[in-house]
Amino acid sequence: GPLGLGRPATPDEIAAWDIDVRPDGVGLPEGRGGVAEGEELYSDNCAVCHGDFGEAVGRWPVLAGGQGTLTADRPIKTIGSYWPYLSTVYDYVHRxxxxxxxxxxxxxxxxxxxxxxxxxxxxxxxxxVLSRENFLSVRLPNEPNFKDDDRLQTETFVFDEPCMKDCKPGEPTITMRAAVLDVTPEGDGEGSLE
Amino acid sequence: GPLGLGRPATPDEIAAWDIDVRPDGVGLPEGRGGVAEGEELYSDNCAVCHGDFGEAVGRWPVLAGGQGTLTADRPIKTIGSYWPYLSTVYDYVHRxxxxxxxxxxxxxxxxxxxxxxxxxxxxxxxxxVLSRENFLSVRLPNEPNFKDDDRLQTETFVFDEPCMKDCKPGEPTITMRAAVLDVTPEGDGEGSLE
Amino acid sequence: AGGALAAVGAARAAGDPAILELPDWTTTLGEGVDANPYGMPSEYEAHVVRRNVPWLTADPVSSVNFTPLHELDGIITPNGLCFERHHGGVAQVDPAQWRLMIHGLVETPLVFTLEDLKRFPRVNKVYFLECAANSGMEWRGAQLNGVQFTHGMIHNVMYTGVPLRTILEECGLKPAGKWMLAEGADAAAMTRSIPIEKALDDCMVAFKMNGEALRPEQGYPARLVVPGWEGNMWVKWLRRLEIGDKPWHHREETSKYTDLLPDGTARRFTWEMDAKSVITSPSPQAPITHGKGRTVITGIAWSGRGTIRRVDVSLDGGRNWLPARLDGPSFDKSIHRFYHEFDWDGRPLYLQSRAIDSTGYVQPTKDALRSVRGVNSIYHNNGIQTWYVNENGEAENVEVS
Amino acid sequence: AGGALAAVGAARAAGDPAILELPDWTTTLGEGVDANPYGMPSEYEAHVVRRNVPWLTADPVSSVNFTPLHELDGIITPNGLCFERHHGGVAQVDPAQWRLMIHGLVETPLVFTLEDLKRFPRVNKVYFLECAANSGMEWRGAQLNGVQFTHGMIHNVMYTGVPLRTILEECGLKPAGKWMLAEGADAAAMTRSIPIEKALDDCMVAFKMNGEALRPEQGYPARLVVPGWEGNMWVKWLRRLEIGDKPWHHREETSKYTDLLPDGTARRFTWEMDAKSVITSPSPQAPITHGKGRTVITGIAWSGRGTIRRVDVSLDGGRNWLPARLDGPSFDKSIHRFYHEFDWDGRPLYLQSRAIDSTGYVQPTKDALRSVRGVNSIYHNNGIQTWYVNENGEAENVEVS
Ligand code: HEC
Ligand code: HEC
Ligand SMILES: [Ca+2]
Ligand SMILES: [Ca+2]
Ligand SMILES: [Ca+2]
Ligand SMILES: [Ca+2]
Ligand SMILES: [Ca+2]
Ligand SMILES: [Ca+2]
Ligand SMILES: [Co+2]
Ligand SMILES: [Co+2]
Incomplete structure (x- = not known):
């Protein structure tokens, strides 16, 4: 380069770190594995946190279920219900x-x-059985429901001239208070380890 | 005051903190003490650091002597040789x-x-015997030799247009090097407690 | 004790024992210059710490703690108090073993050591970093009672680093390169896709924060700086940049950091942090303790799109607004400090602040946001915050009509 | 170890073990968000500390330590590394017991608590603080081999505080009030006389530095800020301000902080810090370790009279000069950061920098200063510093013809 800094990366070095996988399959390594082997591996390595059926233990992440809940009061966002691309599962589990x-x-x-x-x-x-060869044949159901950022197009009220005087009628009334919930950690001056 | 902050200081509070003394005697309290009592007090409280004759123990400050050394290669700056005002001695020893x-x-x-x-x-x-009454009769010898800051009047070369090219002849030659002195503390990555 | 003593006998001096009696620190010597090679705050400031909310996450190793905004002033966040967010704990990287690899759609894939990085020309910039989930617990209404918890996933730091553009030019970008994947060396191997325009615009690879080396919690020895954009993209413990022709849609830009809307669709690539402000004092953790009279309201405002042009303050829950006094440097994509001084008559206050940025964007109410986004989008809650201050000066996180 | 292993067998991957072998911090979890409520630097930065010079003073309790300038960048000094100078050790003041008294030639002598102080309107400003004795050991020639020791009695901090003018107006200044005595609550009860014009111009009573509470070493809970003037006047652990009609001529403005000239006279009230600069890297503690090729020179410049207009850099001991690149914010009476990037051919360098401030003042050579002041004035040595860098990149504090 113009400043002569750094040195060329070797092919082996790039291979060692270039672990990312994209939705179009770029980055997928040679390999294969089926549901049966997966169940064994999952129960040995994952179930302790994510639950036998991906339902999660305690507050660890839920990995399965939740289909149809995205418009519900409490959506459950899982690989099946929310994630757009299978490549993300491969990439993330590996990394x-x-x-x-x-x-x-x-x-x-x-x-x-x-x-x-x-x-x-x-x-x-x-x-x-999943492999590099058939990977792109699997599509996740929620893929169509993602759209690029449109905040500035759809939330144009943020460019209105702000009101300065008598902007609302009457006296302010409290409609919700945090103290009622009482979920705030209490400081005792001894650090944050409460 | 305009913001209504703070509260008036009581006379006793002012008296408790208003300990400063000025060359014109403002701030001197009622009191008196002579050389003889002073010698006793000094030998009990001061000599361990400043030496029996103000000559200093080790690297603690020298308090006496040094008259006539201000133009010497290594001036000795003491109350007698350098300080302009006796009030400073009273003020500082007390504070x-x-x-x-x-x-x-x-x-x-x-x-x-x-x-x-x-x-x-x-x-x-x-x-x-020194007292508030006779305090102003004592003048320190070096008082006349202090003048207010005149750097910008006497060091006007700092406003000259700086030279940018070929400002000195020949190659640079080292005239002094810190490594020869070898007085620099050596870092060992373990903090500054060497 | 002094007060009781002072009352005994008419000859006693009249006044405050804190003045009339000399304290130890005036009469006896303190510690010397060899005591604290690296200094720490006063023991009386032990309560000024980052705090976490244990019930928020399954494990503190993949979690967050919060900057104590209510105790801070000015615009700089001191390094020890910059909030932490990481997904696999704090990587303790040996700088001698640190490498940065740049590859993909470049002429020459290169590897840099930390020393190599420090041979590039450096720039110094102040930027805020806000987690996109800041205030995320408040979508359904007032929940956490303290600005540290409602707004403390932000810090503002002066970075020293190298413009990413300069580093990429060293490798030679191929014209097909439209996206960049940034990857961390931590146990989460954090990745985010960044459009190449942003990478070439104002991104930096930083190795110093507020003058000294990056802290481990903030990505030592080097992190990506992505000004104005959500904090998750500022990849810490940076190890790799790959140039590609398409985004990667990795976990942190699909499962996380996408914003679910009421109709079940979700926004992705919502990178910019919208203009936002909050009053940091008074606030639930910083009540008014001095009673009626002269009172200082202070807070911070920021925008991922530029500078802050104005902040308005309301004492009556948004009925009437006054422009606050902005003070301190106004940097692009940096926190701005505002103040409002007034004489408090002791009546309850419904404090709000509203930021307006250099693009004219006006910080919206929470209800305005909910009208478009519902309450399940987790991220990008920049709604106007209300603190209710009662007659005793105690403050509470509330919502008001 | 990895390198040796990698050499065994042709089938091994070719490259750097730091890349080919995954480090612990990538495969195993780090500490969580509850581990460090107040964060500290990486263990790999343990050498970046304030250091003192034991032989300088009789006792570390009345002494100085030095900011590690060679390890810093940008313009902010992190609080933990701001040099310390005190005359009776660090006062550990209880903020609940802190009082500020203002009396003398005022309409109403007043006492303020810390809470009172925080009810005044606040401002935020970045200022350098330089001890007048900075570089004082170098008058007779190159002595200490490191920029930390030759120039490290300086720091640059963003202060939050109250303009002194506002506080004085609260008491009502009497017209006869021409001078102010500032006094500390430490065991030295430090005092300095300050002309009222300066007090009313830009002085502050600060209670925060770089966002958080002042550090004990820097005067917690409140100190005076006297922009551009010698550090000793910035009274720490401030307890009292007296307004008077004449200066006090106290110990720190007679015995100390007066500048002895060769003729035996001495200058007093030399308050302003003259324009000055120094290259912080390379320098004796920060040698060039990468050999020939692209090299970054960086340093700092400052002036007690304004901003820095230009910094020139010389590689040949002052024969030829090039304007350096200034980067980062340019604030009044603040440190400025400069850089000079070049391709080093491996030949010895005689590095110098020269600051020019907004008044046109040009940093003088040490010899120019000596021609007027001799070598016994201790304070205000702002002469041009030379670092000799040999073929190996090692740097030394020298003087050159
Ligand atoms: C010790 C607990 C633990 C174990 C064991 C574990 N995980 Fe996780 N998993 C987590 C945590 C914690 C997260 C969230 C990390 C973060 O904050 O980014 C997570 C996140 C995930 C996610 C992303 C969830 C989402 O909604 O974004 C997937 C997928 C996942 N884990 C799969 C696995 C698999 C597959 C295994 C076994 C090979 C496994 N996990 C083992 C704790 C665990
Ligand atoms: C334990 C050592 C010690 C003792 C005992 C001591 N001093 Fe000092 N004295 C010092 C030190 C250290 C300083 C310099 C303090 C500073 O850094 O400002 C000093 C400074 C002084 C100075 C100012 C010197 C100058 O050149 O500016 C005077 C005058 C002085 N002492 C007088 C006294 C007197 C009188 C006493 C006894 C009542 C006394 N000292 C007891 C250590 C001591
Ligand atoms: Ca790749
Ligand atoms: Ca099994
Ligand atoms: Ca509770
Ligand atoms: Ca007085
Ligand atoms: Ca005796
Ligand atoms: Ca040695
Ligand atoms: Co987003
Ligand atoms: Co001076």
Whole structure:
């Protein structure tokens, strides 16, 4: 480059770090794995946090279910109900899971677990085997429901001239108060470890 | 005041904190003390650091002597050789000395120690007694040699247009190097406590 | 004790014992210059700390803590109090082992050491970093009783670093490169897709914050700075930048950091942080303790689209507004400090602030936001905050009609 | 270890083990958000600390330590690294017991608590504070081998506080009031006389630095800010301001902080800090370790009389000069950051920098200063600094012809 800084990356170095996967399949490694192997791997490595059926243990993330809840009062956002692309599952499970042992799973294992997560979300049958070859044939149901940022087009009221005087009638009335909920950690001057 | 902040200070509060003394005697309290009492007090409270004759122990400050050294290669700046006003001695000894027990001396004690410091600097006799009444009669010898800041009047070269090219002849030659002195503390990455 | 003593006997001096009796720190020596090679706050400031909300997350290792905004002033967040958000804990990266790789649609894929990075020309810029989930717990109504918790996922720091453009030019961008993937070296291997226009505009790779090395919690030894855009994109412990022709749609831009709307659709790539402000004092953690009279209201305002042109303050829940006094430097995409001084008559206050940025964007009410977005979008809640201050000066997080 | 392993066997991947082998911080979790309520620098930055010079003073309790300028960048000094100078140790003041008394030639002598102080209107300003004795050990020639020691009695901080004028107006100044005595609550009960014009111009009583409470070493809970003037006047642990008609000529403005000239006379009331600059890297503690090629020179410049208009850099001991690149905010009486990027051919460098301020004042050479002041004035040494950099990139504090 113009400043002569850095040095060329070797192909092996790029291969070592270039782990990302895209919706169009770019980045997917050679490999394959089915629902059955996935179930075994999942129950050994994932279920302790995410639950046997992806329903989550305690407050760990829910991975399955929730279909049809996106317009409900409390939506449940899972791979099946919310995620637009399967590539994201492969990419994320490999880069960040299991929590505490990131990037420890082999390619075949990630394919298998991804297949099993599809199965838990009722998107494939129990004999399904996922591979680089058939990866793009699986589409997640919520894909069509994402749109690019349109805040400035749809929320144009933020450009109205703001009112300065007598903007509302009557006296202010409290409609909700945080003190009633009482969910705020209480400071004791001893640090944040309450 | 315009903002209604604070509250009036009581006379006793002002008296408690208004300890400063000026060259014109403003701030001097009622009291008196002589060289003899001063010697006793000094030897008990001060000599351990400043030396029996104000000559200083180790690197603690020198308080006496040094007259005529201000133009020497290594000037010795003391009350007798450098300080312009006696009021500064009274003020400082009371507010800050003895080091570790500031503001512990009584008015009479400060007068006595101040008298003794004058004596150590050959400015009064051994029977001299200092008091508020005769304080202004003592002048320190170096008073006339202080003048107000005149840097911008006398160092006008700093406003010359700076040279940008070929400002000096020849190659640079090192005339002094810090490494030769070797007085720099050496960092060891373990904090500054070397 | 001094007060009781002072009352005994008419000859005693009249006044405040804090003045009449000399304290230890005036009469005896304090610690020397070798005691604290790296200094810390006064022991009397021990309550000024980042705090977390244990029930928010399953585990503090993938969680957040909050900047104590109610205790701060000016526009700089001190490094020790910059809120933390990470998804696999704080990576403790050895700077000697740190590498930055740039590859993909570039002429020459390159690897840089930290020393290499420091050989590029540097710039210094002050920017706010706000988590897109800041105020996210408040969509359904007033929930957390303290500005630290409602608004504390923000900090404002002076960065030293290298313009990303300069680094990318060193590799030579191919014309097909339209997107950049930034990836962290932490246990979450955090990734985000960033359009190349932004990468070439004002992004930086920073290695210093407020003068000293980045803190581990903020990505030591190097992080991406993405001015005005949501904090999650400012990838910490940066290890890799890949140039590509399409976005990656990774977990943090699909499952997370997309904004669910009432009709079940979701907005993605909502990068810019909208103009927002909040009164930091008085607030639930910083009540008025001095009673009636002269009172200082202060707060902060910021916008991901530019500078703050004006902040209005209301004492009556939005019925009437007055322009606040802005003070301190006004930097692009930086926190601005505002004040409103007034004489409090002791009657309850319904405090609100409203920011207007240099594009003319006016911070909306929470109800206005809800009318478009419902209450399930989690992110980008920049609605106007209300603090109710009662006759005793105690403040509470409320919503008002 | 990785390198040796990688060499074994032809099938091994080719490249840097720091890339080919995943580090712990990528595969295992780091600390959570509850681990560090108040954050600290990385363990790899443990060498970035204030340092003192034991032989300088009799006791570390009345002494100085130095800011590690060679490790810093930008213009903000982080609070933990602001140099310390005190005359009776660090006062640990209880803010509940802190009082500020203003008396003397005022209509109403007043006492303020810290809460009272915080009810005044506040301003936020960035100012450098330089000890008048900074570089004082260098009058006779190159002595200390590190910019931390030669120039580290300076810091640059964003203060939040109250304009002193506003506080004085609350008491009502009498026309005869021409001078102000500022006094500290520490064991030195530090005092300085300040002309009333300066007090009313830009002085502040500050209670926050870089956003958070003042540090104990810098005068917690409140200090005087005296922009552009020597650091000793910025009285810390401020307890009292007396208005008078004459200066006090106290110890710190007679015995100390007066400037002895060769003829035996001495200048007093030399308040303003002259324009000055120094290259912070490379420097003896920050050698060039990358060999030939692209090199970044960086440094700081400041003036007690205004802003910095220009900084020139010389690589050949003052024979030829090039204007440096100034970057980052330019505030009045604040540190400015400069850079000079160039391709180093590996030959020895004689590095100098020269500041020019907004009044046209040009930083002088040390010899020019000595020609007027001799070598015994201790204070106000703002002469041009030279670092000699040898072929290996090692730097040394030198003087050159
Ligand atoms: C010790 C607990 C734990 C274990 C074991 C674990 N996870 Fe997770 N998982 C988490 C946490 C915590 C997160 C959220 C991390 C964050 O904050 O980004 C998560 C997130 C996920 C997500 C993203 C959820 C979402 O909605 O975005 C997926 C998918 C996932 N895990 C799959 C797995 C798989 C597959 C395994 C086993 C191979 C696994 N996890 C093992 C704790 C765990
Ligand atoms: C434990 C050591 C110690 C003792 C005991 C002590 N001093 Fe000092 N004295 C010092 C130090 C240290 C300083 C310099 C303080 C500073 O940095 O401002 C000093 C400074 C002074 C100065 C100013 C010197 C100058 O050149 O500016 C005077 C005058 C003085 N002391 C007088 C006294 C007197 C009188 C007493 C006894 C009543 C006393 N000292 C006891 C350590 C001591
Ligand atoms: Ca890739
Ligand atoms: Ca099993
Ligand atoms: Ca509670
Ligand atoms: Ca007085
Ligand atoms: Ca005796
Ligand atoms: Ca040595
Ligand atoms: Co967003
Ligand atoms: Co001076």
């Amino acid at each position: 960040a899971m299991p929590f505490g042992a990131a990037q420890s799973l082999s390619h075949d294992e990630v394919y298998a677990i991804t297949a099993y997560l599809l199965y838990l979300n009722d998107l494939v049958d129990e004999d399904f | 800050a000395m003895p080091f570790g027990a500031a503001q512990s001396l009584s008015h009479d004690e400060v007068y006595a120690i101040t008298a003794y410091l004058l004596y150590l600097n050959d400015l009064v006799d051994e029977d001299f």
